[in-house]
Amino acid sequence: MQKYANPTRFNAIAGAVLPWCAGLTVLLFAVGLYLGLVEAPQDYQQGETVRIMFVHVPAAWMAMATYTVMALASAVAIIWRHPLADVAAKTAAPIGACFTFLALVTGSLWGKPMWGTWWVWDARLTSVFVLFLLYLGYIAIWQAIEEPTRAARIAAIVALVGFVNIPIIKFSVDWWNSLHQPASVLKVGGPAIHSSILIPLLIMAVAYTMLFLTLHLVAMRTEIMKRRIHNMERAEVAG
């Protein structure tokens, strides 16, 4: 791992990998959208609205996956002080926040025709909402602390504490829901998903993942450049 610690090395590798990631992303989106919107049949219960699944579920998966990446990077930053780790964590956050926002909004748009309400407080949705707050808090910490090394460590602590909290919250809300809503158990997806729905879903999920990877690599390169700019500007002033 130390091999990739050198930013120049990282930039070189990222530069080589990026065109492939971007290309794959476009390809996967094209195939996934075609299969999802044109080929896949209507659901006998949900009608056309089942197609919302193809943008909602990948967004929700990416929301959680990105936070996991953030937490892992933060752990690496704290334990091994790998220089690129906090760059990885910092740049992942805004992307993850966007995915989370989309998960919430598309979830709401899916829920209204299906359950009749724009929102329900079941464990999954509540956890995603809290996840959104965690992203916002993490980004706010980076904005609020000026000194970069200090900000990196504090942010890493924040990310890890949040990561530990998510399963606790999910469990608590699950328990709370079992008390308050014995009747309607809201199952998103229902019985076994047919392959004509599953395949577009999986393709879209991989497409979203490749999109994250592409954007994350670009954002990391940007952040590395910004740090060099910061150092050079300080050196200029120091004369």
Next chain:
Amino acid sequence: MKTFLCLVRRELVLTLRQGGGAGMALGFFLTVLVLLPLGIGPDLKLLQRLAPGALWITLLLSVLLSTDRIFGPDYEDGSLELMTMGPMPLELVVVGKAFAHWLGTGLPLAVLAPGLGVLLNLDSALFLPLLAAMVLGSLSLSLLASLGAAVTVGIRKGGMIVSLLILPLYVPILIFGVAATSAVIGVPELMGPSMLILAAISLVSLVVAPVAAAAALRSHMT
């Protein structure tokens, strides 16, 4: 142990002298309890149903109100740095400060809450469970609040970020706290498990919060 008690005593004396502790939290608590019925309506039955949740939420917010007091002043005048060089490990310093915060804010509010709950027509059968649950839960509230305070010490607008960071951590305490409180009139078998979970959360916070808070404080002070 003596040093620990010394620290707790110092915190409490400072709080009393500055008057920003229990008094301010109590004032906030009362204000919210007045606003709630005004906003919801005088329907006593509705208020009674909402009372446990409303009281708990008000407790959460009141505890959050005074977080900058925990490390702020000492950070600014350099006493915090002295404390890191003292005989007690920084983690214990955090525990001491959180404990003092609890004694000064959470605990008094927990004790007063059942009486104040009358304003919301709280069912009298819930008085004792509310007291017990709040005493148990408010310890973890103070511990987590000190974690939030440690992360945001010295940051401008730190108060707003603290809420964003700590309220998600408060969610389980809120859920199990309300469950423990209203179990008596709902599902009585739940009271025991809920109280136990509250105690467990307090114990876990007792370990996790000081460690993370001390790490954050060290990052701020290097």
Next chain:
Amino acid sequence: MDWSAPHIGFVLASYGISAAVLGGLIVAVIVQNRLARRKLDELEGRQAARRRSANEVEAT
């Protein structure tokens, strides 16, 4: 896709907002990258110029 199905508006809104947010994100990431690159090139140019003039001063 059946365009006249009930609730089709929800489907369109979902895809629309997903495209908007993801598109905006892509644009933002790329733009920030370009801006940083430009700034870095500018700074490196200034640094190179200063080094050249310092060398000239040394040479004399």
